[in-house]
Amino acid sequence: MTHASPDPAGPGTRPRDGARLRPDARRAQILDAARRVLEADPHRELSVEKVAAEAQVSPALLFHYFGSKKKFxxxxxxxxxxxxxxxxxxxxxxxxxxxxxxxxxxxxxxxxxxxxxxxxxxxxxxxxxxxxxxxxxxxxxxxxxxxxxxxxxxxxxxxxxxxxxxxxxxxxxxxxxxxxxxxxxxxxxxxxxxxxxxxxxxxxxx
Missing domain, CATH: 1.10.357.10 (Tetracycline Repressor, domain 2)
Structure with a gap:
């Protein structure tokens, strides 16, 4: 019997609805959060920490999905x-x-x-x-x-x-x-x- 892979977001870092997300959905969620951060303050450097906080994930999870700050x-x-x-x-x-x-x-x-x-x-x-x-x-x-x-x-x-x-x-x-x-x-x-x-x-x- 197979088991679904756990969401590496960890406790307290899941999306607001508490649902586990597929990898493509999680990436989309993080990119949506990045857009919201940019729209809120469009002239500042894009911060991994700010995006992670907006997406309610850890910076480690962001790097898990994108590999590095440059790739993100x-x-x-x-x-x-x-x-x-x-x-x-x-x-x-x-x-x-x-x-x-x-x-x-x-x-x-x-x-x-x-x-x-x-x-x-x-x-x-x-x-x-x-x-x-x-x-x-x-x-x-x-x-x-x-x-x-x-x-x-x-x-x-x-x-x-x-x-x-x-x-x-x-x-x-x-x-x-x-x-x-x-x-x-x-x-x-x-x-x-x-x-x-x-x-x-x-x-x-x-």
Missing amino acids: QFAVIEEAASELMLRTAPDLSLPPDEQLSTGIRAFVRAVLQAPQLYRATLLMSAAGDPEVRALHSEIRQVFSRWVIDALAQQGVETTPRVELVCLGWQGYVEQILLTWIDNPTVTGDELEDLCERSLAAVLTTL
Whole structure:
């Protein structure tokens, strides 16, 4: 007769409903707790201890499921990246120009909800972390492809020059956001407007 594996959370560290969780559910619970911690204080470094307390598990259990602080942070970044790409997917029910405008603004808003995650993604990618670099590259490719397709629907011919300009604009937006996260000198609405208008400005170089 087989027995279910005990939940390594230990006494006093189970979820509020007292139920034992499957490993995938426990990981999801911890990642949900990480998101709540980030939303409560979006400009502070993600703390393993704070997340563990929010999830009502021990830090040891968190490491049991994620292996290390670095792997845990990557899991949080990966989930946030998936949500970012989902939230900025074009709304095909809108006219092409509105798809572009709402998508760019949704991207900026999503970044500002978890700024330190976005900052960590850019810095860890620049530092050469292979997993984060691959994830960052995927985000850039998805976003730039979406922008290029939206421009094509507006009659802008997709040429190597257009693709190069759009990729360069994305790098410009990344630097603006990174600078703003460290020193928020304008409002979020102004930042959205700046990122949106900068694309039109860059396209004039063509």
